[in-house]
Amino acid sequence: MSKPVLTIVVPCYNEEEVLETTIMMLNEKLTQFINDHLVSEESNILFVDDGSKDRTWSIIYKESLYNGKVNGLKLARNVGHQHALYAGLINAKISADCVVSIDADLQDDVNVIKEFLQKFNEGFDIVYGVRDKRETDRVFKKTTAEAFYKFMKKLGVNLIYNHADFRLMSKRAVEELEKFEEVNLFLRGIVPLIGFPSTSVYYNRKERLAGETKYPLRKMLSFAFEGITSFSITPIRFVLFLGLLSFFTSILFGTYFISLKFLGETETGWTSLITSVWLIGGLQLIAIGLIGEYIGKIYKESKRRPRYSIDINTLNLKQSIIGRTVKSGEPNHRELL
Ligand code: UDP
Numbered sequence: 001m002s003k004p005v006l007t008i009v010v011p012c013y014n015e016e017e018v019l020e021t022t023i024m025m026l027n028e029k030l031t032q033f034i035n036d037h038l039v040s041e042e043s044n045i046l047f048v049d050d051g052s053k054d055r056t057w058s059i060i061y062k063e064s065l066y067n068g069k070v071n072g073l074k075l076a077r078n079v080g081h082q083h084a085l086y087a088g089l090i091n092a093k094i095s096a097d098c099v100v101s102i103d104a105d106l107q108d109d110v111n112v113i114k115e116f117l118q119k120f121n122e123g124f125d126i127v128y129g130v131r132d133k134r135e136t137d138r139v140f141k142k143t144t145a146e147a148f149y150k151f152m153k154k155l156g157v158n159l160i161y162n163h164a165d166f167r168l169m170s171k172r173a174v175e176e177l178e179k180f181e182e183v184n185l186f187l188r189g190i191v192p193l194i195g196f197p198s199t200s201v202y203y204n205r206k207e208r209l210a211g212e213t214k215y216p217l218r219k220m221l222s223f224a225f226e227g228i229t230s231f232s233i234t235p236i237r238f239v240l241f242l243g244l245l246s247f248f249t250s251i252l253f254g255t256y257f258i259s260l261k262f263l264g265e266t267e268t269g270w271t272s273l274i275t276s277v278w279l280i281g282g283l284q285l286i287a288i289g290l291i292g293e294y295i296g297k298i299y300k301e302s303k304r305r306p307r308y309s310i311d312i313n314t315l316n317l318k319q320s321i322i323g324r325t326v327k328s329g330e331p332n333h334r335e336l337l
């Protein structure tokens with residue numbers, strides 16, 4: 001079997017402090033893979049500059065001029081990690097058989113890429129890098145991140161626990177990813193939806209090599225919110241649930257208040273007032289919840305997600321074996337195979 005062309009995609013935003021070391025380390029790794037005949041000589045590294053304001057692009061550009069293995073993609077403005085990574089994946093898959101995405105700060109272990117490649121050779125289309133422990137993260141980041149995974153699971157969103165965006169994807173997996181036309185990108189949620197054979201490889205996540213995190217709390221919260229609202233209509237359902245709850249409570253309380261009235265223990269006008277407050281409150285929430293259900297449907301439609309991805313199609317298999325399309329009624333077509 002011919003060796004696969006690997007492209008390592010690295011999104012970079014204001015990474016001048018760490019980038020030169022990153023280029024050196026990734027270049028060294030890739031050269032090693034090529035020398036070990038693990039990947040093709042055409043393999044390369046694609047740095048995506050996500051509208052950096054520092055020297056990031058000039059570092060990438062200079063390197064790409066004299067290093068054939070290094071390529072750069074400069075985005076016109078800062079679009080955020082997810083979109084920058086997506087841009088890299090889509091451009092890389094044109095020439096690559098498999099792509100590995102990794103952050104520029106090298107918190108993820110580059111040595112694990114070798115295991116990714118082994119899994120790819122075993123036939124897996126998607127290999128997730130999963131953090132074994134979160135020892136290097138601060139307690140706050142660790143607990144909030146873990147709570148996030150649990151909460152997402154409750155909302156019915158299937159995420160790989162403790163997996164960030166360090167993963168290998170085959171060409172056809174990226175091609176399927178491209179069919180997800182949604183603009184609100186949350187790759188960690190979308191990639192498991194593709195559904196091709198996938199597996200995980202475990203590693204220890206390190207500290208940032210240099211520079212500051214580009215994900216302060218504000219960005220982290222908006223990322224989490226993006227994840228929830230891009231994948232789940234459970235919050236809308238919750239409104240409907242509240243409405244129904246309030247409506248049934250109003251019936252219970254209404255009966256109670258009316259019975260109080262007949263027992264003569266209330267002020268004049270109180271019964272009708274309090275019963276209608278509960279009833280109308282409940283009915284309004286139900287109405288909002290119902291409208292929400294429809295908005296939820298529109299939201300799902302507007303994503304235009306692919307309904308299915310084909311893993312194996314025997315028709316194409318037959319075609320590639322005998323070099324032409326086989327009609328099922330054709331005599332002797334079994335013998336041809
Ligand atoms: N990044 C990016 N665009 C942004 C923010 C971050 O391309 O707007 C890149 C950044 O350069 C890094 C990766 O995304 O390669 C992850 O960011 P960071 O390491 O700061 O996040 P953390 O590991 O702290 O969650």
Ligand code: MG
Pocket residue numbers: 103105107208213
């Ligand atoms: Mg990082």
